[in-house]
Amino acid sequence: MTEARNPCIGIYPGSFDPMTRGHEDICRRALEFVDKLIIAVAHTRTQKKAGLFSIPERVEMIRELFSDEPRVEVDEFDGLLVQYAQKRDATLIVRGLRAVSDFEYEFQMALMNRELWDRAETVFLAPDARYSFLSASLVREIASLGGDVSEFVAPSVLERLNRHYSRA
Numbered sequence: 001m002t003e004a005r006n007p008c009i010g011i012y013p014g015s016f017d018p019m020t021r022g023h024e025d026i027c028r029r030a031l032e033f034v035d036k037l038i039i040a041v042a043h044t045r046t047q048k049k050a051g052l053f054s055i056p057e058r059v060e061m062i063r064e065l066f067s068d069e070p071r072v073e074v075d076e077f078d079g080l081l082v083q084y085a086q087k088r089d090a091t092l093i094v095r096g097l098r099a100v101s102d103f104e105y106e107f108q109m110a111l112m113n114r115e116l117w118d119r120a121e122t123v124f125l126a127p128d129a130r131y132s133f134l135s136a137s138l139v140r141e142i143a144s145l146g147g148d149v150s151e152f153v154a155p156s157v158l159e160r161l162n163r164h165y166s167r168a
């Protein structure tokens with residue numbers, strides 16, 4: 001008799017302001033090996049600047065993007081990631097690595113999270129090379145200056161960006 005294993009619940013935290021094709025790519029890759037993926041939009045208490053989109057708007061946009069994927073849940077969290085992850089029994093933290101520059105911070109976070117909760121394991125995924133230079137802040141900046149970001153975000157996100165910068 002094979003022993004039933006606990007479902008593997010992954011958690012992908014971030015600000016997702018807005019979700020880019022790079023983020024989507026990481027989610028799709030994670031879904032290859034997790035049973036369920038919680039995409040968790042962080043309330044960034046530590047950041048002084050308010051984001052472009054409100055947290056409920058970000059959550060709604062991500063839900064639209066993954067409406068075809070029943071294994072994805074989109075939520076928001078405040079405070080420490082590990083506390084939220086523990087509450088949700090999500091032991092696998094998913095992070096994307098774009099370049100070496102991401103590494104130091106990500107590595108430090110992974111070790112600290114495990115220190116805070118010893119069941120927290122972090123996996124780093126590399127995105128498709130097309131998205132390895134992409135960040136949400138770059139997308140916001142280009143869009144605000146009237147540049148074309150249609151390759152970097154889903155059509156529904158693009159529409160919201162255009163609406164935001166009133167060029168729809």
Ligand code: ADP
Pocket residue numbers: 013014015016017020021022023026094095096097098102126127131132133134135136137
């Ligand atoms: P951003 O840096 O774009 O503002 P977040 O802070 O929301 O994004 O990042 C959440 C996670 O997604 C982080 O692990 C970050 O490294 C990763 N990530 C962001 N953009 C990409 C991308 N283009 N490719 C792979 N991973 C990415």
